[in-house]
Amino acid sequence: MKIEPITRVEGHLGVDIKVENGYYTDAQAKITMFRGFEVLLKNKKLNLAPNITGKICGVCGATHTLVSIEALEMANGIYPSAGSIDFRNVAYALADIMYNNVTVAFLFEGIDFSSPFVASLTQSTFERALNTYTLYRDIHGYTKVSDLMDQLYYKGEIYKTALKLSTKFRDLATMIWLRYPQPVSLRVGGIEIRDLDAVDKIKKGLKEVERDVEKLLYISAELREFYKGIYKDVGADFVTYGLFESHDYNARYEDMDKWAEKRFIQPALIKNGQLITRNLRDILLGIRVYTDGTAYEDWKQTVSEDPLGNKVDLHHPWNKETILKNFTGDYLFTVKQYDGKEEFSPSTGDIARLYSLRLQGKVKTFNYDWEYVANDVIERLFARVFMIGMLYDYIMNLEENKKDFSPNTSKGQDLAVGAHDAPRGGNAHWIVQKDGVIQRYQIVTPTDRNFSDPVKKSIIGQKVTEEAEKFEGLDALRVVRSFDPCSACAVHIFSDKNVLEKLL
Numbered sequence: 001m002k003i004e005p006i007t008r009v010e011g012h013l014g015v016d017i018k019v020e021n022g023y024y025t026d027a028q029a030k031i032t033m034f035r036g037f038e039v040l041l042k043n044k045k046l047n048l049a050p051n052i053t054g055k056i057c058g059v060c061g062a063t064h065t066l067v068s069i070e071a072l073e074m075a076n077g078i079y080p081s082a083g084s085i086d087f088r089n090v091a092y093a094l095a096d097i098m099y100n101n102v103t104v105a106f107l108f109e110g111i112d113f114s115s116p117f118v119a120s121l122t123q124s125t126f127e128r129a130l131n132t133y134t135l136y137r138d139i140h141g142y143t144k145v146s147d148l149m150d151q152l153y154y155k156g157e158i159y160k161t162a163l164k165l166s167t168k169f170r171d172l173a174t175m176i177w178l179r180y181p182q183p184v185s186l187r188v189g190g191i192e193i194r195d196l197d198a199v200d201k202i203k204k205g206l207k208e209v210e211r212d213v214e215k216l217l218y219i220s221a222e223l224r225e226f227y228k229g230i231y232k233d234v235g236a237d238f239v240t241y242g243l244f245e246s247h248d249y250n251a252r253y254e255d256m257d258k259w260a261e262k263r264f265i266q267p268a269l270i271k272n273g274q275l276i277t278r279n280l281r282d283i284l285l286g287i288r289v290y291t292d293g294t295a296y297e298d299w300k301q302t303v304s305e306d307p308l309g310n311k312v313d314l315h316h317p318w319n320k321e322t323i324l325k326n327f328t329g330d331y332l333f334t335v336k337q338y339d340g341k342e343e344f345s346p347s348t349g350d351i352a353r354l355y356s357l358r359l360q361g362k363v364k365t366f367n368y369d370w371e372y373v374a375n376d377v378i379e380r381l382f383a384r385v386f387m388i389g390m391l392y393d394y395i396m397n398l399e400e401n402k403k404d405f406s407p408n409t410s411k412g413q414d415l416a417v418g419a420h421d422a423p424r425g426g427n428a429h430w431i432v433q434k435d436g437v438i439q440r441y442q443i444v445t446p447t448d449r450n451f452s453d454p455v456k457k458s459i460i461g462q463k464v465t466e467e468a469e470k471f472e473g474l475d476a477l478r479v480v481r482s483f484d485p486c487s488a489c490a491v492h493i494f495s496d497k498n499v500l501e502k503l504l
Contacts, residue, residue, distance in 0.1 A: 003473050004030075008108040009485050015455075017476045019464060024476060027459035029451050031332045034295070038322040041441035046072060046433050047188070049441065053429065054182045056443075057486055061181020062096045063422040064429070064443075069186050071418030071429045073251035077410040078189035082247040084407075086400035087176050087191050089244040089264070090199050093391040095173035095180050097243070099166050100423035100484075101350065101384045105220065106152070106162030109381055109481045112474065113223055114152035121468045128226075135225060136218040145226050148219055158219060161212050168209055172202045189407030199400045206392060213392050214366045220385035221368060224378050231479070232462045233374035234454055236273035237344060238352035239337060241280060241419045241426040242266050244394075247401070252410055253307050253417070256281040264394060265421070268356035269339060270346065273372075275359055276339050281306075284419055284428060286338040287444060288315040295331055297323040303432065307413050313338070317430040317442040318415060335448045345453030348425025348446045349484060351375060351383040354390075365389035376458070380482040422446055424484045450483045458482075 004014025018026035037056055041049060049072060054065035066088070073079045080088070111117065119126040129146040142148040151158040170180055175198040176191070177183030185192040195201070246262035260267050260280035267280040277283060285306065291298050299321040301314045312318055336343040346352070354370055357363045363370040366389050373379055419428040425446030432440040458479045466474050 001471065001473055003476065006477065006480055008111070009481060013480070013485060015459075015473075015476055015480060017459065017473055019471070022464050024459045024462045024464065027456050027476065029332070029455050029480070031451075034324065034331050036322060036324070038441050038443060041438050044438050046075060046431070046436045046438055049429075049431070049438065050186065050188075053443070058181045060096050060100055060422050060424070060486060062092055062177060062183050062186070063420075063427055065183060065186050066092060066096075067418040067420050067422075067427050067429045069188055069418065070251065070420060071416045071431050072188045074253055074418065075412055075414070075416035075431055075433055076188060077251075077412035079249060079251035079408050079410065080190045081404040081406055081408060082401035083403060083405040084190040084193075085245050085247060085249060086398065087193060087199070088186070090202060090395055090398065090400070091173045091176035091183070091185075093244065093395055094169050094202065095177060095183075097423050098388050098391050099169035099173065101388050102162050102169065102216065103166045104423075104481075104484045105381055105384045106159060106216065107166070109384075109478075110152045110158070110162070111154070112478050112481065113149060113227075114156070115146065115149045116153055117474065118149055121466045121472060121474050123467050125465065132226060134222050136221060139218045140215045140222070142219070142222075145222060148222060158216070162216060165209055165212055165216070168205065172205045175202060190405060193405065196402055199395075199398065203396055206395060210392070213389055217366050217368060217385055217389045220382050224373075224382040227378040228373070230465065231377035231475075232458055233376045234347070234457045235375055236270060236355065236372065237346040237454075238268065238270040238355050238375075239283065239346040239348050239426055239449065240265065240268050240352040240356050241283070241421050241428065242268075242356070243353065243421050250408070250410060253281070253413065253415075265353045266356055266360070268352070268359065269337065270352070270355060270359075271339060271344060280419060282340075283337075284417055285310055285312070285316070286340070287317060287428070288313060288336040288338055288343060289317060289320050289442075289444065289448075290315060290334040290336065292334065294333060295325055296333070297325045299323060303415065307415055317428070317444055318417075318432060318440070320430075320442045321440065322442070332451055333444075333448055335444060335452045337449075345457075346449070347375060347454035347483070348421075348449050349380065349383070350387045350423075351380050352425060353421060354383050354386065357390075363390070365393050377478050377482040380484075384484065422486075424486055425449060445486070447483075447485045450485065455480060455483055455485075 016028045050068040053068045132145045178185045242263035244264035248262045257279045269276040303318040416431040430442040
């Protein structure tokens with residue numbers, strides 16, 4: 001069965017699935033559009049990069065701008081002071097994480113768990129929902145699981161609450177971003193601030209919706225309990241670049257291991273549940289990109305060492321070129337992670353961030369303790385909502401610096417990288433520049449990572465829950481949406497005259 005395009009996700013995305021004897025036995029996710037931002041950026045002036053890359057996506061509207069800005073800060077030897085860092089962190093938490101997460105969890109994913117879908121496609125599951133009393137009814141007000149499923153659909157009470165919250169988070173974030181998506185206030189070395197009291201006003205605005213945040217958290221907790229063990233666990237292989245810079249951030253490559261570990265959520269590479277490293281520089285050096293089976297050609301090695309003399313692999317993004325081989329096929333690169341011994345394919349996203357936090361101690365918000373259960377559909381959904389509560393607490397408890405906004409300077413370099421978590425997970429931009437001109441610009445997105453293996457791995461072997469006569473591929477769709485894919489970020493506008501003539 002071909003499901004294309006997949007609705008309620010961003011981008012030109014499809015998945016081919018095969019079912020035998022009640023199980024998914026094969027799955028191939030495909031991206032069917034070429035964009036080529038890396039090609040568009042070649043030979044452009046370095047300072048244009050954030051404005052161009054900020055147009056990659058309208059869903060996570062500050063992610064590429066911020067990551068590009070941080071790459072330029074490393075290249076130019078300029079970095080922000082404490083006040084600018086605090087303003088950046090608050091706006092990023094609000095719009096790119098909290099706004100995105102409530103939108104995806106309830107306006108995109110939640111519909112798949114609503115009464116019209118469940119009752120028509122999985123009748124026995126809905127029968128169970130009709131007879132299952134909720135655990136947290138005193139908080140959210142729904143007596144049975146079926147009652148809250150009724151309100152997950154379009155125009156339902158839960159759907160409307162989520163829509164209200166998504167609008168609220170975006171509106172509050174524009175006090176700092178000034179525009180969203182694609183903020184206009186971010187600057188290399190700082191941020192344009194028009195209201196020094198913006199964070200205080202944001203806290204006041206968030207307090208008005210505190211009850212709604214709590215309700216949605218416990219509604220997702222009900223779904224977590226109800227669907228526990230239904231979906232395939234693909235294991236605790238995770239990667240996160242972390243979230244939110246501390247005041248120690250100086251954008252220097254040689255200090256990356258120190259300032260990145262001071263992020264609110266620390267970077268982490270995790271394999272089989274065990275922490276491999278928190279050194280962001282080592283994680284980034286371990287990235288490998290492959291073109292086998294895609295519409296791209298391979299490239300030659302031009303960078304052999306990083307600025308510290310560490311070996312740079314042929315398939316590392318600093319060497320990667322986006323070379324289009326043909327105009328049909330799969331436009332998704334395969335991304336692997338080298339851990340010092342072998343390559344593997346960790347997933348990334350909110351569940352990876354929470355796992356990283358839990359390794360440091362208890363993770364709690366709104367009196368709910370998060371413990372790792374599995375890396376499956378319902379746990380990824382719950383982690384997404386739990387992170388909203390976590391970041392609500394983060395903003396409300398922040399004591400921001402209102403005085404220190406002047407940029408700082410250090411030594412620039414020709415090889416640079418910006419790496420920060422997007423809503424969907426680790427997002428990185430790699431620059432090779434000379435005298436302020438981009439020689440090579442490469443982007444490795446969280447969807448590149450998640451679609452390199454975790455999505456396929458999550459579908460194959462999954463038991464089909466559908467009981468309807470007409471097969472809809474509901475479980476495969478739930479899997480794909482649980483990874484919150486943004487394939488516009490992962491596919492690679494092309495202005496080459498020869499290429500355009502061939503395409504036409």
